[in-house]
Amino acid sequence: MKALPPSLWLALLAEVEEALAVYVHIPFCRWRCSYCDFNIYAGMSRWFAPYVAALEQEIRWFGRAAGRARARTIYIGGGTPSLLPLSLLERLFEALQEAFEVPLGIEITMEANPSGLSMAYLEGVRALGVNRLSLGVQSAHPEELRLLRRDHTFEEARDHFAMARAAGFANLNADLIYGLPGQALCRWQETLEAVRAWGPEHLSAYALIVEERTTLHRWIREERILAPDPDLAAEMYEWTRERLAQAGYRHYELSNWARPGYESQHNAVYWRYEPYIGFGAGAWSFLKDRRWTNVRHPKDYIGRIERGESPVAEEEILPLSVQMGEMVILGLRRVEEGVEDVRFRARFGQGLMERYGAVIAELEGLGLVQWDGVRLRLTPRGQLLGNQVFWRFL
Ligand code: SF4
Missing domain, CATH: 1.10.10.920 (Arc Repressor Mutant, subunit A)
Structure with missing residues (x-):
């Protein structure tokens, strides 16, 4: 691969002495949830294989350039990485193992949506070395899941959580959202209590932010639904802090709670302002005083890699x-x-x-x-x- 800015080369080669947090972006979802403004694309399943082939190439290129740096954590995020068939995930992990020294037992997380996954699939993911699964659950209420345009029911989320446990995952996260339009405090309390009863090691609870250019934003603008109530969201947050503390969870980050010892090590790298390398469409990397990002659209990303060009779209040197x-x-x-x-x-x-x-x-x-x-x-x-x-x- 050529055409990478020389400054970036230098930064890479100078900095990879340090163990790196490794992020891989899978920018595909079945459809877009009503609140989501992430770099994701729906209806692109025929691009899964070329995309993973491009990822393999980018990862291997980095491995050769950086001399097999040591990985500190690996995070396969998205998007919905669990849409990828196991055979493609296997190829991705082969490339990661080849390009990085991956010490035994480091945290390897994959995000998944609780919809349509089988026991064999989850066992296969576990066998690849993934030891932490992060499930997007969001709500226990059907009308809220419909409002959010999630692609699963609460019962499916519960069953997938149990299946992941049975498949050997001892570190499970559930993502939840509160402060929804028209949501009463008691509805949020019911969601949190229902999910907590499953015994997740980790819980992420995010206050809904209505981003521009989302379906939710349009519905609010058209007055089809109410805007979220920030005071009520603050009340929900305060209640969550108290309730999860009572239940033995450590509030270790503004929106994240964990049983002691199960704090996300990958995300801690971001919060500690430590180096990470990202692969895939729109993925960000950060080393020392440099931050750069790849082109956002998967087709552009694939095209650049296939032509042997750098996928980097922007690089910035951060002032002190x-x-x-x-x-x-x-x-x-x-x-x-x-x-x-x-x-x-x-x-x-x-x-x-x-x-x-x-x-x-x-x-x-x-x-x-x-x-x-x-x-x-x-x-x-x-x-x-x-x-x-x-x-x-x-
Ligand atoms: S599953 Fe996650 S990434 Fe995909 S559209 Fe929904 S919120 Fe966005």
């Missing part, structure tokens, strides 16, 4: 001030650890107070952050008003 701000913003998402002064100082040669003393004092005065001389954290109130905190560091 941006890196500092991003490290704080991402670190604040880690509710307990927050941003550690020692790590900030090691990276930038100055402490948090030296850099942001005035901002931190102001935010402390507003009761939004807490500085204990070692780390900076959001207060419980700051967790509710994160955006009011974050922009001040940019």
